[in-house]
Amino acid sequence: MKKITLLFCLLITSLGFSQVVLEDFEGDAPPIRVENAAAEPNEDGTLAAIVADPVDVNGNVLEFITDSAGVPWQQAELTLQGDYIDLTTSNDISVDVYSEAPVDVLIKLVGGVDPANNNNPVADTAGDAIHPGGGWATLTFDFDDPQDGQGDSSTINGIYGKVFFFNLWNAVDGGSGPGAWSCGDGTCPATTLYFDNITAFAAPRPETCFDGILNNGEEEVDCGGPNCDACPGEPATAAPTQPFRAGENVRSIFCSDYTNIAIDTYDTTWCGATTNTVMIEGRPTQLITGLGCEGIEFVTGRFDATEFPFFHMDIWTDTPTMDKSFNFKFSNWTGGTTEANALEYSMTNASTPVPLPSTNPGTWISIDLQLSDFNGIDTPPASDPIDVTDFVQFIITSDLGNVYYDNLYLHNNNLSVDEFSQVNISVYPNPTLNVWNVKTSAQTINSIQVFDILGKQVLTLNPNTQDAVIDASTLNSGLYFAKVNSDAGTQTLKLVRE
Numbered sequence: 001m002k003k004i005t006l007l008f009c010l011l012i013t014s015l016g017f018s019q020v021v022l023e024d025f026e027g028d029a030p031p032i033r034v035e036n037a038a039a040e041p042n043e044d045g046t047l048a049a050i051v052a053d054p055v056d057v058n059g060n061v062l063e064f065i066t067d068s069a070g071v072p073w074q075q076a077e078l079t080l081q082g083d084y085i086d087l088t089t090s091n092d093i094s095v096d097v098y099s100e101a102p103v104d105v106l107i108k109l110v111g112g113v114d115p116a117n118n119n120n121p122v123a124d125t126a127g128d129a130i131h132p133g134g135g136w137a138t139l140t141f142d143f144d145d146p147q148d149g150q151g152d153s154s155t156i157n158g159i160y161g162k163v164f165f166f167n168l169w170n171a172v173d174g175g176s177g178p179g180a181w182s183c184g185d186g187t188c189p190a191t192t193l194y195f196d197n198i199t200a201f202a203a204p205r206p207e208t209c210f211d212g213i214l215n216n217g218e219e220e221v222d223c224g225g226p227n228c229d230a231c232p233g234e235p236a237t238a239a240p241t242q243p244f245r246a247g248e249n250v251r252s253i254f255c256s257d258y259t260n261i262a263i264d265t266y267d268t269t270w271c272g273a274t275t276n277t278v279m280i281e282g283r284p285t286q287l288i289t290g291l292g293c294e295g296i297e298f299v300t301g302r303f304d305a306t307e308f309p310f311f312h313m314d315i316w317t318d319t320p321t322m323d324k325s326f327n328f329k330f331s332n333w334t335g336g337t338t339e340a341n342a343l344e345y346s347m348t349n350a351s352t353p354v355p356l357p358s359t360n361p362g363t364w365i366s367i368d369l370q371l372s373d374f375n376g377i378d379t380p381p382a383s384d385p386i387d388v389t390d391f392v393q394f395i396i397t398s399d400l401g402n403v404y405y406d407n408l409y410l411h412n413n414n415l416s417v418d419e420f421s422q423v424n425i426s427v428y429p430n431p432t433l434n435v436w437n438v439k440t441s442a443q444t445i446n447s448i449q450v451f452d453i454l455g456k457q458v459l460t461l462n463p464n465t466q467d468a469v470i471d472a473s474t475l476n477s478g479l480y481f482a483k484v485n486s487d488a489g490t491q492t493l494k495l496v497r498e
Contacts (some may be wrong), residue, residue, distance in 0.1 A: 002488070005150055011414075015116075016166055017203055018089075018202070018468045019090070019094075019199050019201050019202075020083075020199065020200075020201075020202050021197050021198065021199050022082065022083055022085060022202060023062040023078065023080060023081075023082075023163075023195060023197075023198045024059070024197050024198075025050050025059075025061055025062055025443050025482050026059060026060055027195060028081070028307045029050050029079075030076070030078060030079055030080065030081045031081075032048050032050070032062065032076060032077065033077060033202065034047045034048040034075070034077070037043050042294045046185065046224070047065055048062070048064050048065070048076040049062075049063055050062055051063045051152075051194075053098075053192060053194070053196070055136060059196070060196075060316075061098070061195060061196040062076065062078065062165075062194065063193075063194050064076040064167060064192070064193050065190075065192045066167045066188065066190060066192075066194065067188070072249055073166065073168075074166070074167065074188075075108075075165060075166050076139065076164070076165045076195075076199075076268070076418045077165075077269065078162065078163045078164070079161065079162050080161050080163065082205065083202035083203040083204060084160055084161045084202070084203045084205055085109060085160045085161075085198075085200040085201070085202075085203070086201040086203035087109070087112075087125070087158065087159065087160065087202065088157055088158065088160050088203070089201040090200075090201050090242060091142060092140055092142045092143065092144070092200075093107075093127075093140075093143075093199060093200035093475065094133070094138050094139065094140050094141070094199045094200075095107065095138070095139055095141065095192070095195055095196070095198050095199070096134070096136055096137070096138050096139075096195065096231055097137055097138075097195055097198040098136045098137075098196075099137075099193050099194075100133060100134070102131060102133040103130075103131045103133070103191065103193065103494055104128060104129075104130055104169045104171040105129055105130075105166065105167065105169060105193070106126055106127070106128045106147060106169035106171075107126065107127055107128070107141045107163060107164065107165060107166070108124060108125070108148070108150065108164040108166070109125050109126070109143070109162070109163060109164075109343045110124045110160065110164060110269060111160060111161040111162075112124065112125075112160040112487045113158055113159060113163040113206055113245055114157060114158045114159075114191075115158070115159060115203065115206060117340075119206045121298065121333045122157065123150065124150050125143045125146050125149045125150045125160075126143075126146060126147045126150040127141035127142050127143045127145065127147060127444055128141065128169055128171045130171050138197075147171075147317055148169075149185070159203040159206070161205070164207050165193070165217050166197055166372055167191040168189070168191065173226075177266035178309065188372055190405065196210065204369075209274060210274040221381065231339055232287065232289060232318060232401075232402035233318030234278075234280065234404075235316045235363075236254050236281055236402055237280070237281060237364075238281040238282070238285065238406070239280070239283065239285060239316070239364050239405075240282045240314060240364060240366065240449075240456075240457035241314075241449055241494070242255060242257040242258070242407055242409075242457075243451040243457075244257075244492050245411060245414065245492070247259055249411055250308070250410070251303050251308050251409060251410045251411070252408070252409035252410075253296060253408045253409055254286060254406065254407075254408045255406065255407045255408060255409050255494075256283055256406075256408070258409060260298040260301075261298055261301030261303060262298060263296065263297075263298045263300075263301060264297045264300050265296070266286060266296050266350040267294070268294070268296070268297050268393075270295060271293035272290060272292050272341075273286070273288050273289060273291045273292040273293060273296045274289050274290055274294075275288050275289075275294055278290075280404070281319055283406070284406075285404050286404065286406070287447050288402065288403045288405070289401075289420075290398055290401070290402075291396065291397070291398040291399070291400070291401055292397070292403070294395070294396045294477060295392065295393055295394070295397070296394040296395075298391075298392060298393070298394075300391075301390045302333070302390055303342065303390075303391055304388070304389045304390065305330070305388040305389070305391050306389075307412055308370045308390055308410035308411055308412050309372065309410075309412070309441065310370055310371075310407075310410060310411050310413050311367070311368070311369045311370065311371060311374075312366070312409055312410075312456075313328070313365070313366075313405060313407060313408045313409075314364045314367070314405065314406050314407045315401045315403055315404065315405045316363070316403070316405075317360065317403045318360070318400060319360070319371055319402065319403075320360055320477060321356050321358065321360045322351075322359065323351065324348075324400055325344065325346060325347060325348045325356065325398060325399060326347040326356055326398045327344065327346045327347065327396070327398060328344070328345060328347075328394065328395065328398060329341060329343060329344035329345070329374075329377070329387070329395045330343045330374075330391045330393070330394055330397045331391070331392055331394070331395065332388060332389070332391055332392070333390045333392045334387055334389060334390050334392055336390075337390060339393075340378070340387070340390075341376065341377060341378045341464065342377040342378065342385070343374035343375070343377070343386060343388065344375050344377055345373060345375065346375075350468050351371070353373060354367055354368065354369055364406075366456050366457070368456050371410075371464045384414035394408070406467045413486075425438060425439070425443075425445075425486065425493065426438070426440075427439075427493050427495065430494075431498045432472055432496070433470075433472070433498050434472060434473050434496065435469050435470060435471055435473075436470040436472060436495055437467065437468075437469055437470075438467065438468040438470060438481075438493075439466065439467050439482060440466050440486060443466065443486040444464060444465065445464070445465060445466065445467075445468050445485070445486050446462065446464060446486060447460070447463075447484075447485045448460070448468060448470060448482055448483070448484050449482070449483045450461075450470060450480055450481070450482050450483075450495070451480065451482075451483070452478070452479075458473075459471075459486075464495060469483065470495070472495075472497045476497065478497060479495070479496055480492065480494075480496070480497060481493065481494060481495065482495055
């Protein structure tokens with residue numbers, strides 16, 4: 001099949017056209033990502049991988065396996081490493097597809113820019129085609145007839161660097177209608193398709209930053225090359241270490257101090273921002289660029305938040321925060337395949353109980369809320385409890401542009417106290433009005449972190465001695481917890497400020 005398609009491309013070139021094979025999976029492996037597919041590899045192969053052609057032993061192809069978990073929009077995502085797909089010349093592309101049974105296929109082009117207009121973004125677009133079954137077939141995807149509510153010929157005058165493949169599309173009306181997902185009723189067929197020879201008009205890759213590729217002079221991070229804007233400002237310190245909590249007391253979405261739930265992606269395709277994991281003082285931290293909108297999806301790790309009513313998140317930005325907003329919501333699906341209701345909090349300079357600082361402090365901003373502080377969207381009347389039984393997505397919208405975040409989790413406000421007999425750390429007086437004295441018999445105290453009852457870090461010390469003094473004079477009356485790290489281990493102490 002590969003050889004026939006290559007011959008076809010040579011023929012159309014000889015006739016004066018310039019469509020070329022932009023990806024045949026024979027060179028260095030391009031980045032492949034899977035969203036909303038099975039949690040474990042299928043016995044026939046991995047979820048999305050470059051494998052030997054099941055028919056033509058001379059070539060490689062992209063294999064994409066979907067499961068039957070009732071998630072219709074499972075997709076394999078390909079980032080082109082060379083030229084972009086040019087839809088300014090023609091609104092169709094061809095792709096070789098292998099399927100043993102008749103199947104409908106949808107292809108979506110994203111990451112588009114308009115080279116005639118300063119590489120400004122253009123709308124995503126999607127086209128579909130029907131495979132007759134029986135093996136390899138060359139399918140033509142016409143974006144003059146856009147599908148799934150994506151951009152039409154009036155908005156797709158651009159070039160595209162990413163191709164998304166969908167196995168579970170239902171091309172109704174002979175492929176000319178609006179289409180529907182084949183498992184909209186919650187029953188997805190398991191499918192295995194193979195893709196090869198993405199053929200289209202080519203356009204030179206634009207000078208891009210934050211595109212998932214170290215190019216245009218970029219070295220260690222996906223920004224800051226000679227043809228790119230400077231990288232976003234970076235926090236001087238990592239986000240605060242969180243208090244010790246037993247696993248049953250936390251549902252963590254992103255936090256190094258806890259075990260995170262299963263996450264499908266921190267960088268959804270249906271929002272325009274880009275998220276990359278960076279290291280700040282050796283601590284994994286998420287950097288969102290181009291906010292906008294960004295989504296985190298955890299269909300695989302969906303959870304009931306009923307017993308976890310407390311929310312925490314730390315953010316950092318170098319953007320002025322005056323008259324800005326940082327908004328976030330949990331999408332609740334109530335056991336279905338799409339949002340049934342949501343909880344949203346809009347953080348502005350005037351929001352309560354937690355505002356966005358009117359002056360950027362230049363430090364990490366800790367957000368501690370209860371779910372009851374969120375506004376319900378499409379929920380029952382206010383007298384009824386808001387449904388939080390099936391959280392599946394966390395969505396951020398903001399005009400801050402670039403934001404780092406860490407320590408994103410829900411908890412039940414229970415802090416655990418580790419009893420390490422070998423640590424032997426004492427504290428006195430407790431309760432206190434002014435100071436707590438922390439003492440060990442033989443070990444060196446390396447660090448002390450003090451947290452309030454909501455888990456917010458309020459003090460940190462690095463004594464590197466056997467004795468330490470915690471100044472309580474600036475703290476409000478109440479209960480606190482001190483996480484004491486020594487050469488012999490870690491112990492969490494309860495502290496009371498009178």
